[in-house]
Every structure is written in structure tokens, then in C-alpha cells.
Amino acid sequence: MMKNTRKMILIANFLAIAIVLNLIESALTLSPIPGAKLGFANVVTLIILYIYSFKDSSALTLLRVILVAILSGRLLGPTFYMSISGAAASIIAMGILKKTNFFGILGVSVIGSVFHVFGQIAAGIFVIGSTIILYWMPVMLLLSIPAGIITGVIAKKFISVWDTWHSSME
Secondary structure, rough: OOOHHHHHHHHHHHHHHHHHHHHHHOOOOOOOOOOOOOOOHHHHHHHHHOOHHHHHHHHHHHHHHHHHHHHOOOOOOHHHHHHHHHHHHHHHHHHHHHHHOOOOOOHHHHHHHHHHHHHHHHHHHHHHOOOHHHHHHHHHHOOOOOOOOHHHHHHHHHHHHHHHHHHOOO
């Protein structure tokens, strides 16, 4: 019972961190492409995927997207649908790739970042009702690779520290 409570508290704290990272990053303009971000909140998604499970990571990610949309006043708007579609495509791809044990965390992160773009573009076509958004795809895919590398490196370092700390707690 104590272990489940501890896990729930840790995931709730990770969710809060992801929400804050997402909100801060949304306020910054780091790219000429509207809505493009490095995806620092995805570091938390990766951490939970590797420390806990696909189920926990999926729940955290979807909750983060919904709560950020509520907090930013964008719930059920075009950016919400693009965000939730990108997040869903990303977490599914990362969950499948992690399970294969073929790619390391960096590969999983990069593929997750690329699939996030695919999910966003698919939703964008539906929301906008036009394929014009496909013109952004090459640039978004090009930006997704370094973004995936950066988030993967940060998550890998955190997990390394986590493993050291967690093994000393047992």
C-alpha cells in the first residue's frame, strides 16, 4: 500500500512539473513556426515511460495536455486537438519502440518527437480542413530531431541519477 501511495505522489509531482514546463515553454517563442516547441514537458513523459510504465506515461501525458489546455484557455480549440493528437501519436510510438528494446532512450525520444509532428499535422489537416499545413511538415520534422535528442539526453541523465538515488533508498 505504501509503495502505491509513493508512486502516485511521485507521478502527481512529475505531472505538476510537466504542466509548468509546458506552460513556460508555451510563453516562449523559440521557432519561426507557430506553436513549435522543443517539448521539454516530454522529458517527463520519457522519464515516466522508463521508470514506471507505458500506462502511467500515457495517463500523465494526456492529463498534462488536457490540464494545460484548461489552464491556458485553449480546451477544445484547434491547438488542443493538435496537441492531443501529437501527444497520442508520440506516446504510442515511444511505447512500442521501448518494448522492442532495439532503440535506446535517445532513439525512442527522437521517434516520439517525429511522431508528434505526424499527429499534429494529421489533426491540423482535419481542424483546418486543408492540406496547406503540410508545407510546414519538412521544417517541423527537421526541428523534431534535435528536439528529440535534447529531451532524450535530459531524460537519460535524470534516469541515471534516479537509478542511483532509488537504489540507495532500498
